[in-house]
Amino acid sequence: MEHTSYIEISKSAYSNNIRFIKSQIGENVTISSVIKGNAYGHGIENTVKIAESVGIRHFSAFSTDEAIRVQKSSTKNSQVMIMGMVDNENLPYLIENEISFYVFEMDRLEAAVQKSKELGKKAMIHIEVETGFHRTGYEWDEKEMLLESLKENSNHLQLCGLCTHYAGAESVANYVRIQNQIKRYHEFKNWFNDNEIHFDRYHTACSAASFSYPETIMDMVRIGIAQYGFWPSQETYMFKFKQLAPNKKNPLKRLISWKSSIMSLKKIKIGDFIGYGNSYMAARDMTIAQVPVGYCHGFGRSLSNLGKVLIHGKTLSVVGNVTMNSISVDVTDLKNVKKGDEVVIIGRQKRNEITVASFGESTQQVNYELLTRLPNDIPRKIVT
Numbered sequence: 001m002e003h004t005s006y007i008e009i010s011k012s013a014y015s016n017n018i019r020f021i022k023s024q025i026g027e028n029v030t031i032s033s034v035i036k037g038n039a040y041g042h043g044i045e046n047t048v049k050i051a052e053s054v055g056i057r058h059f060s061a062f063s064t065d066e067a068i069r070v071q072k073s074s075t076k077n078s079q080v081m082i083m084g085m086v087d088n089e090n091l092p093y094l095i096e097n098e099i100s101f102y103v104f105e106m107d108r109l110e111a112a113v114q115k116s117k118e119l120g121k122k123a124m125i126h127i128e129v130e131t132g133f134h135r136t137g138y139e140w141d142e143k144e145m146l147l148e149s150l151k152e153n154s155n156h157l158q159l160c161g162l163c164t165h166y167a168g169a170e171s172v173a174n175y176v177r178i179q180n181q182i183k184r185y186h187e188f189k190n191w192f193n194d195n196e197i198h199f200d201r202y203h204t205a206c207s208a209a210s211f212s213y214p215e216t217i218m219d220m221v222r223i224g225i226a227q228y229g230f231w232p233s234q235e236t237y238m239f240k241f242k243q244l245a246p247n248k249k250n251p252l253k254r255l256i257s258w259k260s261s262i263m264s265l266k267k268i269k270i271g272d273f274i275g276y277g278n279s280y281m282a283a284r285d286m287t288i289a290q291v292p293v294g295y296c297h298g299f300g301r302s303l304s305n306l307g308k309v310l311i312h313g314k315t316l317s318v319v320g321n322v323t324m325n326s327i328s329v330d331v332t333d334l335k336n337v338k339k340g341d342e343v344v345i346i347g348r349q350k351r352n353e354i355t356v357a358s359f360g361e362s363t364q365q366v367n368y369e370l371l372t373r374l375p376n377d378i379p380r381k382i383v384t
């Protein structure tokens with residue numbers, strides 16, 4: 001193995017998750033698979049492949065580079081949508097290749113119209129409206145100007161969607177804010193419809209909104225974290241929990257496992273310090289395994305003396321500081337431990353499991369952040 005660790009992506013877990021999501025949103029709603037952040041660390045190419053194999057035909061990227069990767073790896077001519085960054089200089093490429101993109105300001109709209117005219121081909125756009133997230137989106141008092149421009153340029157624009165994003169649908173603390181957003185979205189929608197502007201799709205819901213606010217499920221949902229087998233928050237899970245059948249209390253399955261192996265072993269004496277500084281002193285004679293995964297690989301320094309890994313099916317502690325390229329693990333209590341033995345950083349080994357959440361909890365990182373910080377150059381492979 002050239003690399004120090006590798007990541008496995010489970011196809012059967014993915015198809016299980018899509019089945020569950022469909023059972024929640026209904027069969028006729030389009031699922032857009034959100035693949036920003038290198039598909040939440042899973043790898044865009046892998047995710048497109050397994051998603052298309054279970055019938056997903058719509059993907060959401062944040063930026064042009066990601067959208068291009070989706071299109072290059074797609075074998076089913078799936079639709080690709082960009083929800084965030086587009087440089088005006090990339091507009092001709094997007095229009096030519098029928099990649100749709102969010103428009104949330106006049107500058108981008110005018111540029112899209114302009115390029116569409118030059119190319120003689122419609123730009124495929126989604127109008128994002130401001131409902132209370134306060135990141136991007138047309139303001140309520142820009143709607144007349146927007147309407148006028150959409151009408152005037154209707155030959156150059158395909159109105160693929162009217163969309164917005166909710167500010168924290170995963171927490172009940174945001175309930176009032178979300179309700180106000182839903183209301184404002186409908187005001188926009190009705191206003192456009194009253195003025196004879198119709199969109200191909202109306203889409204607002206992410207994973208948490210789809211689970212906790214079913215009224216936000218419209219023609220399409222944009223599903224990120226749930227397809228990868230994680231609840232947007234503990235709260236979203238609790239909310240759903242009581243509705244789940246007794247034998248199906250755990251309907252989302254993690255796709256990702258992260259594995260390495262023991263690089264070397266060393267015996268140390270009671271009183272010896274391990275690694276940099278003096279954060280760990282051996283309280284007995286010990287055997288220490290070096291595992292070639294460090295903070296440069298996404299195993300955070302904050303897991304020094306806190307992290308856990310699995311070896312021989314046992315949960316073992318990281319001792320001393322996490323270094324750039326390796327960690328030290330206390331294997332004193334294992335029998336017949338040897339160089340090359342498998343080390344599980346995230347995933348299952350025999351009867352024990354380290355979940356992404358438990359890996360993250362000791363450092364306050366949320367699933368989203370931890371996953372997307374897994375470096376691109378760790379090899380990912382699809383397993384069944």
Ligand SMILES: *Cc1c(COP(=O)(O)O)cnc(C)c1O
Pocket residue numbers: 034036083164165205206207208222223224225226232
């Ligand atoms: C990231 C994102 C989503 C998906 O969110 P999840 O919580 O991962 O389901 C949906 N819509 C937009 C605009 C996003 O940025």
